[in-house]
Amino acid sequence: MASIFTKIVNGEIPCYKIAEDDNFLAFLDVNPNAKGHTLCIPKKEIDKIFDIEDDLYLGLMAFSKKIAVALEKAVPCKRVGMTVIGLEVPHAHVHLIPLNMMDDARFTSKVKLSDEEFKALAQAISNQL
Template sequence: MSTIFSKIVSGEAPAYKVAESNDYLAFLDVRPLAHGHVLVIPKKETDYIFDIHDDEYMGMWVFAKIVGQGIKKVFPCRKVGIAVVGLEVAHTHIHLIPLNNVDDMNFGRPKLELTDDELTTIAESIREAISEVTHSANS
């Protein structure tokens, strides 16, 4: 079975990528709850987060932390919320969502409809912020 996320990993489907490593990928949710809503996935397709190997699980959270730091630099918020739902796409993924109140993470509310230009600009901004975060961490 090949999910839309696996197609993004292979390049068969487009995505607004914000970060990538050998094992993980972070890209914008195209139907976000908030500006800066990012999905973090392992490149290896596994449906359920608790079925992935421990080292892959821990690596994904470290990767998500770096992405979250970049999101927070671009979208000032009280916190970057984390959700693992996994019901719509059978490929493990973590939602990272800028939060100022609890309702910002209500998946039942209407999603934003952003233009290609808006999504491109947001992705570029987060990529730049992540680059700054990782550069300062390595200095």
């Protein structure tokens, strides 16, 4: 069965898209730790990050870096943190989280945004690419 991320890649489920290329997709997390919390995924469904073949893995890291640089320009923060956990969705993914305090990276508190706020934020980050 396809993961929720594969359904997003295939256009079956909408997302707040920031960027994509032939191999990767970046979109806002709909249950964000902080404003601008972004997910970067390979379009190919691979369960575990370290099961990704080397070239695709390095490509995901380069793609994530590009998104992180744009994210830091668009969302005021001390830095953009990166984490790979991958327990909720069986599809490798990188979390990029604007950090102002350590709690932003702990997945213990969430921020709420309206549909309009998500759309404006995705566009603001995308504009920095």
